[in-house]
């Protein structure tokens with residue numbers, strides 16, 4: 001038996017269709033959801049993601065402003081840019097592309113974003129609300145993972161979910177959302193001793209490590225759902241995940257490919273958050 005390949009591209013298209021209908025209905029009331037993406041420096045990977053976001057916004061009838069600055073931009077200048085966007089009524093979402101240059105404090109920047117425009121879900125208010133199960137902008141990658149599980153009728157309740165990686169952006173919130181869906185959650189990370197002893201007990205395995213193809217079948221319990229958040233380059237420079245995809249196909253019940261798995265869902269959830277923000281703006285103006 002070969003694993004079911006979870007199609008993030010197709011799932012994201014379905015979501016984007018629904019989003020574009022809601023965008024059209026807002027537009028008929030004179031509101032165009034607007035996303036501002038702030039990009040500092042010239043990391044080629046960042047440029048690719050940012051272009052992708054802009055293209056998607058436009059395809060859905062949303063507005064997208066790209067604000068590009070040189071690597072030398074100072075923190076106080078960036079904070080001023082953010083303040084301007086916070087006060088711009090046509091901007092509903094603000095995304096500052098990470099990572100930032102070393103001379104800029106990431107936390108100061110995230111704190112400066114108006115929580116009502118925090119479409120990344122990185123502000124402590126968003127994180128706190130998510131943590132206590134209140135309404136919040138959910139971080140896009142973990143939210144996209146939950147949508148994929150839902151689409152493939154995988155109910156986390158009672159399952160053992162093992163998350164490898166404990167970043168604030170992916171690992172920690174992914175575990176939290178799984179916990180909210182009644183999974184039993186284990187976090188593994190770079191200091192975990194005997195990683196495979198944990199991962200082999202996972203009904204749902206989420207990998208957000210950043211090591212090309214390191215998760216082979218020896219890490220997988222037969223029948224497990226494997227979600228690959230890795231975005232790496234292999235020896236030939238080809239995009240690949242953390243999971244050795246071919247190797248786990250005969251062991252896993254479901255697996256996400258890279259590309260075409262979690263990545264497109266991340267972008268779709270960013271669009272949804274921007275739309276939600278614009279819809280709330282409408283409620284307030286009534």
Ligand SMILES: Nc1nc(=O)c2c([nH]1)NC[C@@H]1CN(c3ccc(C(=O)N[C@@H](CCC(=O)O)C(=O)O)cc3)C=[N+]21
Nearest residue numbers: 048049095096097098099120259260261263264266267
């Ligand atoms: N403030 C902030 N928010 C982010 O959400 C954020 C960020 N900074 N910095 C960088 C990471 C990375 N990220 C991706 C989004 C989509 C794909 C994506 O669409 N990937 C495609 C392939 C893209 C390709 O071909 O290169 C796929 O997996 O199929 C990948 C990576 C968002 N990030």
Ligand SMILES: [Mg+2]
Nearest residue numbers: 140141169266
């Ligand atoms: Mg993200």
